[in-house]
Amino acid sequence: MMRPEELMDILDGSNTAIVADDEYSAATFVCGLATQNLAEKTVIVVYSEIKCKKIEKLLSSKSYCVGINSVLGKIPVVKVGKTNRVGFGEVIAYVEERGDLKEMCGELGLILKRIQKSRDIAFFVGFDLVSYLYTPAEIVNGMEELLTHIPNMTKFFLLTRVRRECIPVITNLFDVMIRIKRSRGFDIMAYNRVYDVFVEHSIIRELPPLPLFRIDGEKIVNIV
Amino acid sequence: MDVKELVRAFNGYSIAIVSDDAYGAVLFVSYLTSAMCLEREDVIFVVYGESTCNRLQKITDSLRENNYCVNEFLRDVRVIKIGKTPEISFGKPVAFVEDNGVQNVAAEVGRIIKNRFNGSTVFFFGFNVGMHVHSTSEIVRALEELFSWVDSTMYFVISSTTSLDLIANVFDIVVRISRIESFGMRPGNVYNVYVEHSIIEGVQQIPLYRLDEFNVVEF
Numbered sequence: 001m002m003r004p005e006e007l008m009d010i011l012d013g014s015n016t017a018i019v020a021d022d023e024y025s026a027a028t029f030v031c032g033l034a035t036q037n038l039a040e041k042t043v044i045v046v047y048s049e050i051k052c053k054k055i056e057k058l059l060s061s062k063s064y065c066v067g068i069n070s071v072l073g074k075i076p077v078v079k080v081g082k083t084n085r086v087g088f089g090e091v092i093a094y095v096e097e098r099g100d101l102k103e104m105c106g107e108l109g110l111i112l113k114r115i116q117k118s119r120d121i122a123f124f125v126g127f128d129l130v131s132y133l134y135t136p137a138e139i140v141n142g143m144e145e146l147l148t149h150i151p152n153m154t155k156f157f158l159l160t161r162v163r164r165e166c167i168p169v170i171t172n173l174f175d176v177m178i179r180i181k182r183s184r185g186f187d188i189m190a191y192n193r194v195y196d197v198f199v200e201h202s203i204i205r206e207l208p209p210l211p212l213f214r215i216d217g218e219k220i221v222n223i224v
Numbered sequence: 225m226d227v228k229e230l231v232r233a234f235n236g237y238s239i240a241i242v243s244d245d246a247y248g249a250v251l252f253v254s255y256l257t258s259a260m261c262l263e264r265e266d267v268i269f270v271v272y273g274e275s276t277c278n279r280l281q282k283i284t285d286s287l288r289e290n291n292y293c294v295n296e297f298l299r300d301v302r303v304i305k306i307g308k309t310p311e312i313s314f315g316k317p318v319a320f321v322e323d324n325g326v327q328n329v330a331a332e333v334g335r336i337i338k339n340r341f342n343g344s345t346v347f348f349f350g351f352n353v354g355m356h357v358h359s360t361s362e363i364v365r366a367l368e369e370l371f372s373w374v375d376s377t378m379y380f381v382i383s384s385t386t387s388l389d390l391i392a393n394v395f396d397i398v399v400r401i402s403r404i405e406s407f408g409m410r411p412g413n414v415y416n417v418y419v420e421h422s423i424i425e426g427v428q429q430i431p432l433y434r435l436d437e438f439n440v441v442e443f
Contacts, residue, residue, distance in 0.1 A: 022392065023423045049372040050394055054423060057237060057396055061424045082372045097368075128393055132364045161389040163360075193428065 020180035032220040043119040051126025056087030101142040109149025121154045131163040177201040227259040243401035272350030330366035334373025352383040
């Protein structure tokens with residue numbers, strides 16, 4: 001099994017979309033990757049009130065993540081939304097949602113550029129909601145604007161249940177797409193916290209499309 | 225998990241009740257509210273639209289006629305009405321919000337809940353009518369506005385014709401109420417109830433109940 005640190009090394013400097021069936025599995029995966037060293041270099045960018053509250057509730061309900069809650073408490077957070085309220089981390093900047101994605105991405109890019117020297121890994125959470133609020137063209141223009149300011153920063157976008165029309169946009173914009181998929185269809189009698197993690201699309205030679213891990217409950221295990 | 229335990233497990237979260245028909249949804253809501261009533265929880269209904277108001281009244285009346293699980297609670301429940309007129313034919317009206325744009329409505333309802341009913345469990349009806357009147361982005365913006373005000377437990381009754389991707393994106397928990405064909409001797413609507421999506425560790429994606437007008441049976 002590829003170790004999480006190896007995966008992080010390969011993804012250094014790239015734009016990665018982690019596309020999950022739900023936020024629960026995405027959080028389990030990120031908790032599995034998280035190390036003290038990683039936390040010291042990370043900034044979290046969170047979009048929307050809906051997602052902010054969801055993430056807060058998810059983290060407080062997830063016993064597996066309790067260990068990293070102390071680390072999370074110190075991670076700088078940039079909030080994009082209607083209010084500057086965030087239930088986790090330390091809010092260092094706030095970008096008001098004014099209905100113009102390109103302008104918002106420009107403002108966000110400038111903030112991230114300022115802190116890039118000390119924090120060169122950014123996790124973007126809640127941006128899946130953007131796919132329901134803006135057109136694919138607006139999303140592409142917004143990403144272009146963001147990338148202008150921080151081309152070399154390592155970026156992870158945690159996306160769940162993106163609007164179907166926007167899925168081709170992900171393939172076209174991101175270097176790597178990691179998929180976290182429920183390992184079987186919904187069976188009414190089945191226990192359902194088992195997910196397969198695999199690389200679905202990649203432009204990095206060292207990381208071709210391949211199965212990576214399995215999430216079984218709270219653990220990341222080898223796929224056999 | 226009995227209904228009382230379920231209500232406790234859902235406390236503090238936003239829940240979508242996604243149903244094949246309004247009858248099944250109201251039936252399930254009546255079981256939930258009965259349990260909440262026993263627990264002395266404050267409950268408030270927010271009803272969007274004249275048609276939703278009329279249909280809700282007809283369903284609760286027909287359930288009440290049969291004198292099954294619907295108790296006086298549904299007659300006395302506090303209601304915030306959103307629409308063209310303040311009239312409602314069930315419950316006790318506590319506020320009226322004129323429909324002057326979904327964004328304004330969401331902000332106004334959010335303010336009312338935060339200032340007057342903070343901590344109450346809120347049930348929202350009429351989401352589907354809103355989906356026909358407004359675009360998806362308008363609805364999401366309105367929910368964003370509402371969520372910026374309200375921290376209480378929120379239940380949204382939603383039709384199964386709405387995209388699950390959108391629903392699962394917004395809500396913490398999705399409960400599916402799926403109608404099944406019943407070829408037994410007893411006529412009537414029978415439903416399977418299960419948790420289809422959950423971001424909460426203590427609430428897993430499991431089958432919950434088989435539901436009809438007479439009782440609720442755990443799987």
